[in-house]
Every structure is written in structure tokens, then in C-alpha cells.
Amino acid sequence: GNNVSISPLSTTTYSVIGTDANGCPGTDDMTVTINSNPSINAGTDITICAGAPITLTGSGAINYTWDNGATNGITFIPLSSELFTVTGTDANGCNSTDQINVIVNPLPTVNAGIDQTVCEGTSVTLSGSGASTYSWDNGIIDNSAFVPTSTLTYTVTGTDINGCINTDNVIVTFNPLPITNAGTDVIVCDGTNVTLVGSGAASYSWDNGVTQSTAFTPSVGTVTYTVTGTSAAGCVASDAVDVTVNPN
16 A cells, blocks of 8 residues: 555545556545644742742643642642643643743841840830831830830741741840848937948949948938949849938
8 A cells, every 4th residue: 555644734534546456446535633732721820938838730631740840739839939831631632731930939037136135114125127017926016115024035027028928036034123222211329330231132332432231430410321232133223221310
């Protein structure tokens, strides 16, 4: 028989006429059916933040094969921005491709600031950096002063212009003021030695030239002596005592 190469663009029926050795003709027909390729759709482009899961699902065929390690209908976390191509095959074995662009935006590098140590009554201002907007827990407002009442870890959530978020923590250590006590008021006669002793702190500083636990002889009259006590954490508080000296 003779081989004939054809390239039909649509379904076509071909007839062949054969003549035998006696010169008698005979005919036969063959239909070549052309199946169209499937119209594959990889979906619309996706923009996500780093670490977010996605699922790629093709349509328009029966079986789908993705490149770059993706599997049709299976959730995964892309590590970087990539162009994914899906090949879809229909029931006739015909295939076609489509592409989807996945853009992965990095998370912002959010910074809550350095840890702080404060004394009772001291205000603190926490300010986040590395993003566009910031939200704090424990009722804190970014860059707004407040007075802590206990030691807490504060978490800031920063959101960048792409809507991606990240967090960071800062510890604010709270130290109470010492309960400084200058002692009870003193009444003595002229010429009597007086010793003032503060308590409730780690170290003490007196005004009017007085030294902690050191005797002195006050003059006639009433003088108020103030002691400033400093705790081990460096916090200070004061108290006062009146010393009255009566003449002899």
C-alpha cells in the first residue's frame, strides 16, 4: 500500500480507491476526527504574605500537572514569588497549559524597642518600628505615655503597606518605691545628742548636714529633717521628722 501524510484542520473523511491486478477498482473510507485542545484555567494571580498557605486548582480538563513542586488542589506554603504552570489533559488525551503568578511579600521586621526598667510612678512610652501601623496589647497606644503598675511583657503587632504583619515583644520591669521612714518626731533639751535613723530602704541621704545613724547636737528650736531612701533597684522615696530642742 501507499503511505500518505496528511494534516487535517478539522474532522475529515478520506476515500481510497484501489485497483487489483485485473484492473478492477475498489473503494474504502476513513474518517480522521480532530479533537480540540481543552481550555485550561490556572486561576487568577495570587498575592500573599510570607508563610501564608495557598491552593492551586486548575479547571477545564480532567487531569492536571503543575510545575515547581505544586500539586493540584493540595495546600502548600510558597517560599518565594514564582510563576506556576499547569498542564491539563482532557478525556481525549489532548492537553493545554495556563499560568498563574504567585507574589510572596516578606513580613515586616517589627521592633518593639529595648527592655525597660522603671520605678513606681514613672511614665513609659512604647514605640514600634519597622512597619506602617502598630497595635499593642494590654491597652497600650503606640508612642503614647502610660504609667505601669506591674512588670509585664508588651507585644506590638506591626502591619506594613502590603498588609503583612509581624510581632515583637518588650519587657517593662516595674520596681516599687521604698517605704522610707524617718522615724518619730523628737523632743529633747538643749545640748542633747540626737541620732536620726531612716528605715525601709537600702541607703539613706539626709538634708541639713545630718548623716544616717550619726549623733549630732541640734540647736534650740524646731527643725524638719528629710531623709531620702534609695532601694536596691535605685528607686527613691522621702520622709521627714521634726526635731524640737527646748532651752534649759
